[in-house]
Amino acid sequence: MSLAKKNSAEEGSVLVRDILRNLQKDFRVEFRSRFAVNIAVSFAGIVTISISLTAGGAPFPVKVQSILLWVVLFFSAMNGLAHIFVREEDQGTSLFLRITRSADSIYISKFIFNQIFMMIIGTVVTPLFVFFVGVDVIHVLHFIMSVIAGGFSIAASTTPLAAMAAKAGGKGSLFTIISFPILLPVLWISISSTAGALNEARPESGTVIFLLAFSGFITAISILLFRFIWLEN
C-alpha cells in the first residue's frame, strides 16, 4: 500500500472513531437530561390528542390530515433539532469540543444524532396521529417512505441552521426565522407526498426522490461549509 493511501486510510479511521465518540457523548448527555426527547414527545402527544378531541370523530379531508401530520412532526422536532448545537453554546462546552475534535467529525456526528432523533419522533408521532385522528392510509409503503424522506430532509436542513443560530447566540427565535425559507419546499413536498399516499390514485414516487436528493445536496454543502461556521474569526 502506498504512503498516501495508508495516510488517507488512517485519517478515515480516525474520522470514524471520532464520529462514534461524539455520538456516544451526545447520547449520554441527552439520556441524562432527556431535555429534547421529553419536550418533543409531550408536544406531539398533547397536540395530537387535542386535534382528535376537537374534531370529535369528524373526518378531516386528506389534504388537511396531511398538513396536520407535518405540523405536528415539524414543531415536535424543531426544539430538539436545534438543541444539539444550542446546548453546546448554552453550557459553554463548544470551545472544549472545538479543541478536541475536527469540524468534520463534529458536523457528521450531530447530523447523525439529528437523523436518529427525527426517526424517533417520526416513529412515535406518526402511529399516534394515524390512530387518534383516524387517518386511512391507502398506500402504506408510499406513506412510510414519505414520512422517512420528509423527516430526513428536515433533519438534514436544520442541522447546519442550528449551528448558525447557536453561534449567533440567537437560540430559538433566530433558528425558526432562518429555517423558514429552507424548510418551506421540504414541508410543501412532504405534505403533498403524504397526501398522495392517502388518496385512491397511484402516488408519484418523484416527491420522495426529490426529498432525498434535496437532503443529499444540503448535507454535501453543509459538510463543506461547516468549518467556517464553527471556527472563530
Added chain:
Amino acid sequence: MSGIRYTLRVQDLAKKFNSTLLFKSISFSVETGGSLCVTGPNGSGKSTLLKILAGIMNPTGGAVSLAAAADIPPCDWMNHIGYTGPLVNPYDDLTGLENIQFVLKSGNYASRLDSLLRQFNLTQHRDKLVKHYSSGMKQRLRLILAVLNDPPVLILDEPGTNLDAGGREALSSFLDLARKQKIIVLATNEPGEEKLCGGGIRLG
C-alpha cells in the same frame, strides 16, 4: 513523548475586533524546552493571543507556524497542542472520567492518566458528574484534559485560576518537569507562575 524538536514561530501578529486594535506586531519564537509567559492587564488580549496560538481563532494580520521536521498545517495543530483556558468547560452531565475518555486519543495513555489523576488529586472524584465538582476541581480536570495526550506544545490560559495551595503546587511541579520536554506558553498575572517561564511578553 518523541524526541522531535518543535519551534513555535509568531511573526507580526495583529488582532482587531471591528475597529478596536487589540495588539499588533507581536513576534517571537519558542523551541522545545522553552517557555514563554504572556502578562498584561485585563482586556489586553492575553486570552485572544493564546487562542490564536492554539489555532482556535484567526489573526487579523501576521502568521503563526509550528515547525518540526516539516511545517505542520493549522488543520493538524489539534494533535500537537494542548490548550486550556477559563472558557474550556468540560461536560457537566458526564463524569470526570467520561470527559477524559472523550479526549483520550489512544489507550497507550492509560498509565499516564492514572498518574495525572493522582498528581492533580482527582482519583477519588473521577466517577462524579462534573456538575458536582467545585470550581477548583473543574480547573484540575481542565489541566488534565489539556496535557492528557502528551502534546509537544502546551498553551495554558490562567492555569492557576481557582486552585488551592495543593493544586498550585501540583501545577508548578508538573510545569517544572514538562518545560524541559515541551514548548509552554502561559498567560498569567500570578508572580509564582511567571517565575516558571524562561521569557515573557507584556501586552497592553
